[in-house]
Amino acid sequence: MASQGPERDGNDAGHLLNKPSSSETQPLLDPRTSTASHHSGESATKQLTARHAFAVLVTLQIGSGIFASPSQVDSNVPSPGAALLVWALGGLLSWAGAASFAELGAAIPLNGGMQAYLAYVYGDTMAFLMAWIYIMAAKPAAMAIQSIVIAESIGSISSSPTAAWVLKLVAALTFVAMVLVNSINTRVTIRLSESFTGIKLMTVFLVVIAGLVAVIAHLVNPKSSLSGGEDWHSKNWFSTRPTFYEGHTIDWTSMSTWDRYGHYSAAIYGGLWAFDGWDNANVVASEIRNPGQALPKAIKAAMIVVLGSYELVNLAYYILLPWSTVSSSDAVAVVALGSAFGRWAGILMSILVAVSCAGSITSNVFVVGRLTVAASERQYLPAILGERGLPWRQSQATIQCDDPGIDSQANGIAVQNQDKLSRFDAPIWANVLALVLTLVYILTGSFRTLLTFASMAMWVFYISTVLGLLILRRREPALHRPYKPAVTLPAIFVVSGTFILLRSAIFAPVQAGVLACLLIIGTSISKLRTR
Incomplete structure (x- = not known):
C-alpha cells in the first residue's frame, strides 16, 4: 500500500501524486502499522481474502461496548422492543458507514485511513482537526468510559450500593495502572491487545x-x-x-415528540458506540484481494454476524433481568449473570468484562500515544510529547558509546546498555497527556454523558468523511473505484448521521459546547501555524 499522501494547497482539490507529500499534509498516523516502517512508494502485498476480511471486521467491532451501552439504549427508549429496533438501526448505519469507508480505502490507498481521506478532500486543517479532537476528546473520553465500566463491574458484585466517589477512585486507579503497563514498550502493548480479543468474544x-x-x-x-x-x-x-435516566425516572406518556427524538438520538449513540470499529473497513479494503467481489461479501457477512450477536446479547439481558434493572445499571452484563446464576457467575462476568475493557483501553492508549507523537513531530503539539522511553538515560548511553576516549570493550558495554534501554520505546510523555486528560474526564463526567460526548466527537468526522466520498464521486468521477456501493448507502449515512448529531447537540448542550470549543481552538491552532 502506498505511503504517499496527496499534495494540496488551501483551495485546490489536488490529486494523488507519485511522490511523498509534504509534512503539512501527510497523515499523522497510520492506524494499520506501529513499528513497521513506512517506505515511500512501496506497495504492500494484498494478503486478505474475503474470509480474512470478515474475521478482521468482526473482531474489531465486538468489544467492550456491548457490556455497558445497553443501559444507555434502554433508558432512552420507551420499551424493550424499541431498544432492539434501535440496535438494529445502529447496525444498519454502521453497515452503510463500513461500505462507504471501504470504497474510500479501495479507491484511495493512502496510509492514515480517515485522516488521509479528510486531507485529500478538504485539506490539511480538517485532517489536523481530526487528530486534535481524537487526542483531546474522543480517545480520552472513550478510555474514561471503559475505566468507569471496569469500576461499575467491580462495584456491582457487592450486595450493597457503592458510593459514587469510590467508583471514580477505582476507575482512576485502574486507568493509571493500565497506562503504566502500556508505557513499558510497544511489544508489551501489542501482546496485551491480542490476548484480550479472545476474551471479548468468549464473554x-x-x-x-x-x-x-x-x-x-x-x-x-x-x-x-x-x-x-x-x-x-x-x-x-x-x-x-x-x-431510569441520569438519576430520574422518565414518563414517556407525557413526553413531546421533539423530546422523544432527543432521547432516541442518545439511544442510537449508545448502540453506535458498541458497533464502533466498522470504520476500519478502509484498512480491509486496501489489503484485500479482488475487493470488487470479495469486499461486499465480507462486509455483509461481518455486519450480519455482529448485528445478530448484539441483538442476541440484548435479548439475553432482557430475559435474565427485570426490565427496570437494564436501564439502571452501567454493568448490565455482570448484573444479568449474577442475578440469574448466582454471585459466582456475577464475579466471573465481572472479571471478563473488566479484562475486555482493559483490552479496549490498551488499544486506545496505543493509538492516542502514537497519534500524539506524530502530531508533535509536525509541531502541532510541544516537541516533548514526541519523546519515547527514558530520554535522559538513553542520551547518557549514547554519549558513552560515541566518546572516542572509551576503549572498545567499554564501547560494547555501552551499546548493550543502550539496546536494553531502547526497549522502553513507549511514548511516555504522550501517555502522560492521555493520562491527565482521561483522569479529568473520569472525575468530571459520568458514563452516559461521556458516551454521548465521545460519540459526537467521532461522528463529526465519520459524517465528514462519508460526505467527502459523495464530493469525490462528483469531483473525480474517473477515479478508479474497485468497490462502489450504491449511492443510497453513503447518502443515508450522511443524512441520518447529521440529523442524529444535530439533535444530540441540542439534547446535550454541555457536551456539544465543549466539543465546539475544542473545534474552534483546533482550527485556530491550525490557521496560526500555517501563517
Whole structure:
C-alpha cells in the first residue's frame, strides 16, 4: 500500500501524486502499522481474502461496548422492543458507514485511513482537526468510559450500593495502572491487545448462552430459578414503561415528540458506540484481494454476524433481568449473570468484562500515544510529547558509546546498555497527556454523558468523511473505484448521521459546547501555524 499522501494547497482539490507529500499534509498516523516502517512508494502485498476480511471486521467491532451501552439504549427508549429496533438501526448505519469507508480505502490507498481521506478532500486543517479532537476528546473520553465500566463491574458484585466517589477512585486507579503497563514498550502493548480479543468474544458467547439456558429452563419448568426474570414472558415487549435516566425516572406518556427524538438520538449513540470499529473497513479494503467481489461479501457477512450477536446479547439481558434493572445499571452484563446464576457467575462476568475493557483501553492508549507523537513531530503539539522511553538515560548511553576516549570493550558495554534501554520505546510523555486528560474526564463526567460526548466527537468526522466520498464521486468521477456501493448507502449515512448529531447537540448542550470549543481552538491552532 502506498505511503504517499496527496499534495494540496488551501483551495485546490489536488490529486494523488507519485511522490511523498509534504509534512503539512501527510497523515499523522497510520492506524494499520506501529513499528513497521513506512517506505515511500512501496506497495504492500494484498494478503486478505474475503474470509480474512470478515474475521478482521468482526473482531474489531465486538468489544467492550456491548457490556455497558445497553443501559444507555434502554433508558432512552420507551420499551424493550424499541431498544432492539434501535440496535438494529445502529447496525444498519454502521453497515452503510463500513461500505462507504471501504470504497474510500479501495479507491484511495493512502496510509492514515480517515485522516488521509479528510486531507485529500478538504485539506490539511480538517485532517489536523481530526487528530486534535481524537487526542483531546474522543480517545480520552472513550478510555474514561471503559475505566468507569471496569469500576461499575467491580462495584456491582457487592450486595450493597457503592458510593459514587469510590467508583471514580477505582476507575482512576485502574486507568493509571493500565497506562503504566502500556508505557513499558510497544511489544508489551501489542501482546496485551491480542490476548484480550479472545476474551471479548468468549464473554459475548457466554451472555448469549446464559440467555438460552434461561429460556430452556423456563420451558422445562416455569418456576425454575434459572429461568431469569419474569418480565420477558409476562409483559408486552413493545408496551411503554417508565425508564431510569441520569438519576430520574422518565414518563414517556407525557413526553413531546421533539423530546422523544432527543432521547432516541442518545439511544442510537449508545448502540453506535458498541458497533464502533466498522470504520476500519478502509484498512480491509486496501489489503484485500479482488475487493470488487470479495469486499461486499465480507462486509455483509461481518455486519450480519455482529448485528445478530448484539441483538442476541440484548435479548439475553432482557430475559435474565427485570426490565427496570437494564436501564439502571452501567454493568448490565455482570448484573444479568449474577442475578440469574448466582454471585459466582456475577464475579466471573465481572472479571471478563473488566479484562475486555482493559483490552479496549490498551488499544486506545496505543493509538492516542502514537497519534500524539506524530502530531508533535509536525509541531502541532510541544516537541516533548514526541519523546519515547527514558530520554535522559538513553542520551547518557549514547554519549558513552560515541566518546572516542572509551576503549572498545567499554564501547560494547555501552551499546548493550543502550539496546536494553531502547526497549522502553513507549511514548511516555504522550501517555502522560492521555493520562491527565482521561483522569479529568473520569472525575468530571459520568458514563452516559461521556458516551454521548465521545460519540459526537467521532461522528463529526465519520459524517465528514462519508460526505467527502459523495464530493469525490462528483469531483473525480474517473477515479478508479474497485468497490462502489450504491449511492443510497453513503447518502443515508450522511443524512441520518447529521440529523442524529444535530439533535444530540441540542439534547446535550454541555457536551456539544465543549466539543465546539475544542473545534474552534483546533482550527485556530491550525490557521496560526500555517501563517
